[in-house]
Amino acid sequence: MQPGASSVPVLDLGGILLISIQGELPDDAAVDLRTDVTLAVSETGARGVIIDISGLDMVDSFLARVLAEVAASARLLAAQAVLVGMRPSVAITLVELGLALPGLETSRTVIEAASRFGVEIRDRGDQPAARGTDRTPT
């Protein structure tokens, strides 16, 4: 699927969409992401939307709100959003900030999230399943 205005790639895994947010996301791209995902859900009829944030070293209230809104629009189109890969340091900070994101479903890995929708992703070994860790990239 063509990247939309947000430039965050939306992958169609056959019935579910995988969105991997890599690194810094400017505010306008975060807002565009909401539109991109909503359009992609309606075009593909996806049942699930997996949002992988293992690449993010920070989530502030602005991005938290965008993630919650992505999930809310997906739900209105009968798709379920699942957040995957939050780093422990990000989780601690978000809770202290007062944003525990209660409306968002979470899974540990993309594989686990996909299996909720009956989609099996085989771990090829060469691509470790995204999982939020605080290991700094070397």
Add this chain to the structure above:
Amino acid sequence: MSTDERATVSLPVRNDADLMTVRQRVRTLAQELGFGLVQQTKLVTAASELARNTLIHGGGGSVTVDAVSDAQGRDGLTLTFRDEGSGITDVDRALRDGYSTAGGLGMGLSGSKRLVHEFSVDTALGEGTTVSVTLWRGHASHGPR
């Protein structure tokens, strides 16, 4: 607080791209000062919230980052956000969870306060707002270590 200033970095907060620069610079400075990963993340997140307030509510301004240390020899970083916007009408209300005059979540100011050790707001209607925060290295932000 008695502090001796060692390094000052000043950054503009005028647009979206500046917010990213602020986050990156604060992250780098916190790393250089030996802050742990959780502390880095807390400070960067507070910086992002406060810089966005400077931009959106204050009409833009600047942030200065100071490496500081206190009488006990603790090292820390102080971030000072300044704007010349409309000021905050009621600081107590603005510091309440969920209070927003802009349709936001209203967690930026109150949440940032929880992420740091020291937090102060200086504001005057029609003149602007200065928010200053400090995080000391290797010290839990709540209670005694």
